[in-house]
Amino acid sequence: MPYHLDRRTFFGISAAMLGSGLLAACGGPGTSTPGANPTGPSGDPVRGGTLTFSDTEAVTSWQAQKLGTYSAGNLTFHTNVFLLYFDPYQKKLQPWVAESWTKNDENTRFSFKIRKGITFSDGTQLTPQIVAQNYELYGRGNEKLRIPVHPQVSRGYDHVEVDGDTVTVVLSKPNQQFLVDTTRLNSPILGAKTIGLELEEAGRPENHVGAGPFVFKSQVPNQSAVLARRPGYRWAPASSPNQGEAYLDEIVWKVLPESGLRTGALTSNQVDVARGIQPSDEAAIQAAGYQLLLYRPPLGTSNYAGLRVDNEFTKDPLVRQALVLGIDRDGLSRDALTPSYPPPISILNVNNANVVDLAGEFTYNPDKARDLLQQAGWSQGADGVRAKDGTQLHLTVPQSAQQVALGPAWEYIAQQWRKELGIVLDVRNDPSFAAAANNDVTVPIVVSRTSIISLGQSFGGEGNTALLGSPPELTALYTRELEARDDAEFKAVQLEQQKALIKGSYVIAYFEEAQTFGASPKVHVTFQTQTYPDFYNAWKAG
Numbered sequence: 377m378p379y380h381l382d383r384r385t386f387f388g389i390s391a392a393m394l395g396s397g398l399l400a401a402c403g404g405p406g407t408s409t410p411g412a413n414p415t416g417p418s419g420d421p422v423r424g425g426t427l428t429f430s431d432t433e434a435v436t437s438w439q440a441q442k443l444g445t446y447s448a449g450n451l452t453f454h455t456n457v458f459l460l461y462f463d464p465y466q467k468k469l470q471p472w473v474a475e476s477w478t479k480n481d482e483n484t485r486f487s488f489k490i491r492k493g494i495t496f497s498d499g500t501q502l503t504p505q506i507v508a509q510n511y512e513l514y515g516r517g518n519e520k521l522r523i524p525v526h527p528q529v530s531r532g533y534d535h536v537e538v539d540g541d542t543v544t545v546v547l548s549k550p551n552q553q554f555l556v557d558t559t560r561l562n563s564p565i566l567g568a569k570t571i572g573l574e575l576e577e578a579g580r581p582e583n584h585v586g587a588g589p590f591v592f593k594s595q596v597p598n599q600s601a602v603l604a605r606r607p608g609y610r611w612a613p614a615s616s617p618n619q620g621e622a623y624l625d626e627i628v629w630k631v632l633p634e635s636g637l638r639t640g641a642l643t644s645n646q647v648d649v650a651r652g653i654q655p656s657d658e659a660a661i662q663a664a665g666y667q668l669l670l671y672r673p674p675l676g677t678s679n680y681a682g683l684r685v686d687n688e689f690t691k692d693p694l695v696r697q698a699l700v701l702g703i704d705r706d707g708l709s710r711d712a713l714t715p716s717y718p719p720p721i722s723i724l725n726v727n728n729a730n731v732v733d734l735a736g737e738f739t740y741n742p743d744k745a746r747d748l749l750q751q752a753g754w755s756q757g758a759d760g761v762r763a764k765d766g767t768q769l770h771l772t773v774p775q776s777a778q779q780v781a782l783g784p785a786w787e788y789i790a791q792q793w794r795k796e797l798g799i800v801l802d803v804r805n806d807p808s809f810a811a812a813a814n815n816d817v818t819v820p821i822v823v824s825r826t827s828i829i830s831l832g833q834s835f836g837g838e839g840n841t842a843l844l845g846s847p848p849e850l851t852a853l854y855t856r857e858l859e860a861r862d863d864a865e866f867k868a869v870q871l872e873q874q875k876a877l878i879k880g881s882y883v884i885a886y887f888e889e890a891q892t893f894g895a896s897p898k899v900h901v902t903f904q905t906q907t908y909p910d911f912y913n914a915w916k917a918g
Contacts, residue, residue, distance in 0.1 A: 437579030682842030
């Protein structure tokens, strides 16, 4: 029997959030603000036209293992196809390149029957052999071509087998999340020309051979790119409303790093959809008659900060616990953000079926936070800043343009920690610093949020960048996560992982993850699991 991953269990609060967020996009463009009316078009899709989309940052490489940002997904997702498709509205895996699949109980053998009739953009056939070559490259990498291993597919990868129209991936150890891993942005099935190139050449968009509904047409490096509809595309996932060619003729993707410029470009009709609407612009966009689209990923985390376990400041559990308790999350959402970003209930996103409500474990408690810092030996000086052995408690956190709510959120937290706890926090809005911080233990706090999430890999896996260390309890839970037999067992492990992360004060969950988009009232657009707009099903009214 084909194996279908189906995450159906939702908390009541999750259903409420879905009603105002994810499902607003499901039935068509909508708004996340209670009481506001959707302004997008309805009726039959319109064919033709160009959609212009503004994003937050440039995409420097199209090579699959280099696709690490949401911007990369927004640009490249629709040039590709994948073995399986995770439908964000039905919450289950569906066929795509694989028309059916099976697995063994140990989660070490995964067999995929490959669909016939799919061709790449260069006209070559998508065959079981080329699927196997893609997964061999993901599992082993290629030192000669300088292609790294795939961070998820390589977990326990042993070899791949081809038997007629069936491809079987064999692992040396269990990976319960392997099927979901096939749907990730960095897991496309690419043509022979692309996977035979060395790293830099494979990253050039003109060398990209995919089988998706759009193809690369042109670019101005670091500024814009154009995708054109692919003639003859007819192999969409079964749940897609559109089963033929894309409705739109072209997608023009533009880089506008400043959030104010993206809003201005939208309201002056220079772009049709703008990703990353800053909280202060939400009301103005709606008042002007534009859509505010809020999307919460169905498999992901809340926005969180990882606290480095080997940093001179945050290696002390008392300090970490004080930082966790020293944030007024209700005040943060109310005063620095908007209702689009409510307080979290756990490290997992409220829409994740495996989330457990642990909000009571990190309720704002400045008195206890101050006591914990005092116990840890950090005393306030005459200037109000805490110090220990002549060193001030001076922390740094990097920012990211990928989430517009981070700036106001961390400025609010910095003010609160300084006033209430005597901690100095530098908020560094510097992309190069943020990139370096991923492997710099002198940076005590890093921010993140992840869609399609393995909590074990993010916090217990070797080389994780959230903690820059692997506490034994988290490593053990990661092993159990991979060895889980089914969804129920996986959920039980993720419940324990959430509790361990909160109890050990390894993370600060501080607001619910949401991607906010502004859209013209003439645009119909829904979303993919990993928050990318679904350009394939998008269309514009005349």
